[in-house]
Amino acid sequence: MSVLVYTENWDGKFKKVSFELVSYANEIAKKLNTETVVVSIGDVAKDELKKLGGYGAVKIINVNDEKLKTLANQPYAKVISQVAEKEDAKVVIFAHNNTGKAVAPRVSVKLKAGLVTGVASLPSNYDPFTVSKKAFTGKAFANVKVNSDVKIITLFQNSFKLIETDNKVNIEDFNVEIADGDFKTKVEQVNKVTGKLLLTDAEIVVSGGRGMKSPENWGPLEELAELLGAATACSRPVSDEEWRSHDEHVGQTGKIIAPNLYFALGISGAIQHLGGVSSSKHIVAINTDKDAPIFEAADYGIVGDVQKILPELNAAIKEMKEAEN
Amino acid sequence: MKILVCISNVPDTTTKIRFKDDNTAFDTTGVQWIINPWDELALTRAIELKETSGEAIEKITVVSVGPKTAEPTIRKALAIGADDAIRIDAEPKDAYFVAAQLAVVAKDYDIVLNGIEACDYNGSAVGGMLSEFLEYPSVSAVSKLEIENGEIKVSREIDGGTEVLTTQLPFVAIVQKGIAKEPRIPSMRGIMMARKKPLNIVEAVEAEVLTEFESFELPPAKAACKMVDAENVKELVDLLHNEAKVI
Ligand SMILES: Cc1cc2nc3c(=O)[nH]c(=O)nc-3n(C[C@H](O)[C@H](O)[C@H](O)COP(=O)(O)OP(=O)(O)OC[C@H]3O[C@@H](n4cnc5c(N)ncnc54)[C@H](O)[C@@H]3O)c2cc1C
Ligand SMILES: Nc1ncnc2c1ncn2[C@@H]1O[C@H](COP(=O)(O)O)[C@@H](O)[C@H]1O
Numbered sequence: 212m213s214v215l216v217y218t219e220n221w222d223g224k225f226k227k228v229s230f231e232l233v234s235y236a237n238e239i240a241k242k243l244n245t246e247t248v249v250v251s252i253g254d255v256a257k258d259e260l261k262k263l264g265g266y267g268a269v270k271i272i273n274v275n276d277e278k279l280k281t282l283a284n285q286p287y288a289k290v291i292s293q294v295a296e297k298e299d300a301k302v303v304i305f306a307h308n309n310t311g312k313a314v315a316p317r318v319s320v321k322l323k324a325g326l327v328t329g330v331a332s333l334p335s336n337y338d339p340f341t342v343s344k345k346a347f348t349g350k351a352f353a354n355v356k357v358n359s360d361v362k363i364i365t366l367f368q369n370s371f372k373l374i375e376t377d378n379k380v381n382i383e384d385f386n387v388e389i390a391d392g393d394f395k396t397k398v399e400q401v402n403k404v405t406g407k408l409l410l411t412d413a414e415i416v417v418s419g420g421r422g423m424k425s426p427e428n429w430g431p432l433e434e435l436a437e438l439l440g441a442a443t444a445c446s447r448p449v450s451d452e453e454w455r456s457h458d459e460h461v462g463q464t465g466k467i468i469a470p471n472l473y474f475a476l477g478i479s480g481a482i483q484h485l486g487g488v489s490s491s492k493h494i495v496a497i498n499t500d501k502d503a504p505i506f507e508a509a510d511y512g513i514v515g516d517v518q519k520i521l522p523e524l525n526a527a528i529k530e531m532k533e534a535e536n
Numbered sequence: 537m538k539i540l541v542c543i544s545n546v547p548d549t550t551t552k553i554r555f556k557d558d559n560t561a562f563d564t565t566g567v568q569w570i571i572n573p574w575d576e577l578a579l580t581r582a583i584e585l586k587e588t589s590g591e592a593i594e595k596i597t598v599v600s601v602g603p604k605t606a607e608p609t610i611r612k613a614l615a616i617g618a619d620d621a622i623r624i625d626a627e628p629k630d631a632y633f634v635a636a637q638l639a640v641v642a643k644d645y646d647i648v649l650n651g652i653e654a655c656d657y658n659g660s661a662v663g664g665m666l667s668e669f670l671e672y673p674s675v676s677a678v679s680k681l682e683i684e685n686g687e688i689k690v691s692r693e694i695d696g697g698t699e700v701l702t703t704q705l706p707f708v709a710i711v712q713k714g715i716a717k718e719p720r721i722p723s724m725r726g727i728m729m730a731r732k733k734p735l736n737i738v739e740a741v742e743a744e745v746l747t748e749f750e751s752f753e754l755p756p757a758k759a760a761c762k763m764v765d766a767e768n769v770k771e772l773v774d775l776l777h778n779e780a781k782v783i
Contacts, residue, residue: 355750472783
């Protein structure tokens with residue numbers, strides 16, 4: 212028996228979310244009196260794989276096959292299901308990101324395992340297995356009971372804290388049975404975002420709305436992001452009007468994020484916008500309209516003109532940073 | 537080529553969410569129902585492809601698993617421009633059950649479109665499950681779908697960039713932002729024509745339900761927002777640094 216985690220690597224390195232997943236899995240494994248096993252697909256050095264032991268993994272199933280260099284939903288699901296069967300996994304855990312959403316449902320059908328997506332906390336009960344998920348785009352939580360023998364969870368990034376341990380970890384190479392015929396999609400071109408902090412990875416996000424007035428006004432917002440090591444985001448109308456690039460759009464129909472700190476600058480706080488950001492741990496709103504709905508979602512607010520306040524805010528942060536040093 | 541668009545009937549995105557029966561069921565009183573926004577964009581893209589690809593696309597069908605009360609939403613999809621519709625007559629109990637139902641219908645189509653998530657229970661599950669039931673390839677987080685000389689070209693988002701793929705047919709595309717610019721709005725003529733288009737009702741097949749909603753909760757009420765005077769921006773920095781400890 213085991214709890215299995217799929218950890219994704221980026222150019223051979225694991226992101227923080229991988230360690231969160233292993234920490235989370237290990238808490239479940241303890242409750243089920245079993246151990247945490249990881250399946251990694253791709254070319255990852257042994258030293259990097261070993262890092263997963265630091266969060267509770269005891270065994271890493273290392274699948275390094277040239278054919279699996281880029282994500283192919285169908286073969287990936289096949290491989291992960293094979294490993295789950297081999298390791299007698301009772302719970303399989305994925306990140307609630309593009310890859311997890313692409314692969315977990317396929318594994319669910321292969322293993323006939325009930326799937327709960329968009330989870331942000333540990334199961335509330337193990338018999339029957341019950342876990343809470345986000346529903347209605349952040350407006351509610353649903354407690355879901357899973358009736359199948361094997362369970363699958365996709366966990367939101369940044370929702371579970373890292374728990375360090377120092378397990379000895381065994382790395383086991385695994386040769387999978389996949390044929391060329393299993394690959395019915397072909398990646399022709401990869402455009403990786405480089406040198407830029409990814410919105411979905413960022414712990415702090417600085418976001419602008421229509422209240423920023425024009426695309427020329429983004430300088431101070433970018434400066435704030437720079438000062439805080441934050442990523443930049445925007446509301447939907449801002450990306451629709453092409454003031455900012457589409458990959459910055461957050462909300463119900465854009466990216467769903469849950470940073471530690473979210474700045475809503477000149478954003479009214481429409482329900483569809485909040486759907487994408489309301490899981491942020493802290494929200495700061497700056498808006499000229501004291502009745503803007505964003506203040507109901509925010510923890511800290513200033514009623515005022517963002518053009519005037521942003522430079523002052525940047526100056527105050529610089530001052531604070533200098534005082535720290 | 538035939539395209540199937542799977543549509544989910546969901547509460548309007550501005551709906552105030554309430555529960556009833558001791559928080560075990562979603563209270564539908566006064567709720568406006570709509571086509572799930574992603575599915576509406578998927579349908580829009582299907583229609584654009586049909587219009588621009590010559591004869592390549594013979595037919596666009598929409599399908600929904602749901603009770604009779606889902607029919608106005610299905611009719612709206614016909615008014616937007618689907619050629620015909622299928623309603624699979626069953627309560628959509630969980631994603632596994634729904635995907636198993638859809639698979640029966642979907643096997644007759646070359647391109648099957650799903651949304652990345654339904655805005656009711658945010659499953660992000662049905663499209664992927666359906667592709668596995670069918671044993672078709674799937675591409676998720678699709679932001680572009682094109683047909684060039686009979687070849688399918690899709691762009692998808694990965695966590696840190698985009699990729700362009702080609703795929704064999706049949707296949708399942710799970711679509712997100714970018715797939716179409718704006719959803720199409722039904723014209724008067726479209727609404728008139730929709731009344732005459734076929735809406736076939738299909739019996740559900742036996743299928744398992746693996747998960748159940750036990751109960752619901754609203755998020756805990758948020759503490760009131762702490763207001764900082766616009767003349768005292770420093771105080772905000774101080775609060776973020778010393779109280780929230782986030783910068
Ligand atoms: C199905 C559907 C899905 C949607 N999905 C999304 C989504 O994913 N993401 C999203 O963002 N929206 C989404 N929307 C749109 C959403 O309803 C709102 O229209 C949108 O979020 C508003 O963007 P905004 O806050 O930038 O602009 P506005 O609503 O125009 O707000 C601008 C704000 O700026 C303030 N302001 C003006 N001048 C200043 C100034 N000088 N200083 C400070 N503040 C100022 C104003 O008081 C106002 O509150 C969706 C809508 C629908 C119907
Ligand atoms: N009851 C349903 N009938 C038809 N299609 C559905 C149904 N439920 C979900 N889907 C499709 O699956 C997608 C993802 O839904 P979900 O997995 O519920 O988030 C939706 O955007 C639809 O395309």
